[in-house]
Amino acid sequence: MSPVRVLVVEDFEPFRRSIRSSLEARPEWQIICDVSDGLDAVQKTGELQPDLILLDIGLPTLNGIEVARQAQNVAPNVKILFLSENRSPDVVTAALSTGASGYLLKSGVGSQLLPAIETILQGKRFLDPRLAGQVFSEAKESALETTRSPEE
Numbered sequence: 001m002s003p004v005r006v007l008v009v010e011d012f013e014p015f016r017r018s019i020r021s022s023l024e025a026r027p028e029w030q031i032i033c034d035v036s037d038g039l040d041a042v043q044k045t046g047e048l049q050p051d052l053i054l055l056d057i058g059l060p061t062l063n064g065i066e067v068a069r070q071a072q073n074v075a076p077n078v079k080i081l082f083l084s085e086n087r088s089p090d091v092v093t094a095a096l097s098t099g100a101s102g103y104l105l106k107s108g109v110g111s112q113l114l115p116a117i118e119t120i121l122q123g124k125r126f127l128d129p130r131l132a133g134q135v136f137s138e139a140k141e142s143a144l145e146t147t148r149s150p151e152e
Contacts, residue, residue: 001028003027003028003029003030004028004029004030004051004052004121005030005032005048005049005050005051005052006023006029006030006031006032006050006051006052006053006054007031007032007033007034007035007041007044007045007048007050007052007053007054008020008023008031008033008034008035008053008054009034009035009036009038009041009053009054009055009056009059009064009067010034010036010054010056010083011036011037011056011058011059011060012056013036015106015109016034016036018109019034019054019083019109019113020034022109022113022114026114029052029117032048032050033048033050036059036060037059037060037061037062038059038060038061038062038063038064038066038067039061039062040061041053041055041059041062041067041071042062042067042070042071042074045070045071045074045075045078046074046075049075049078050075050078051077051078051079051121052078052079052080052081052117052120052121053068053071053078053079053080053081054081054083054117055067055068055080055081055082055083055100056082056083056084057082057084057086057091057095058084058086064082064084064095065091065094065095065098068080068082068095068098068099068100069098072098072099079101079120079121080098080099080100080101080102081100081101081102081103081104081116081117081120081126082095082096082100082102082103082104083104083105083106083109083113084103084104084105084106085105085106085107087105087130087131087134089134092127092131092134096125096127101120101124101125101126102116102119102120102125102126102127103126103127103128103131104116104126104128105128105130105131108128108130112128112129116128
């Protein structure tokens, strides 16, 4: 089985290196590229056709929510996991309404990134457990299947 091809989109270099380090230990996942800018992310998505995008929201040139919308136009089968510290229900709902498969708070990456990716690759959705108690729009809440990590 070929490895899952991952594109990392994060503008903060130390965090991008941390993600890379976490994933490189897993032979079944291959980081094919990492970029720090929204327009580059869309361009690389079309060019490289990743299986999974790990996507920040606050990016230069184009925010992550718009990147997700455009990325799915150029790579319709791509799965997207948002990585952000933004806890606003409006932002989380907007991110998930792009068709993204999940949303993980950056402060949970150390313990939740690998379970989140595994959940998404199984075709399920992942929502950071710390966000699960927030009030989301009724339409989004009914459409979102929340998956909690095995540790909970």
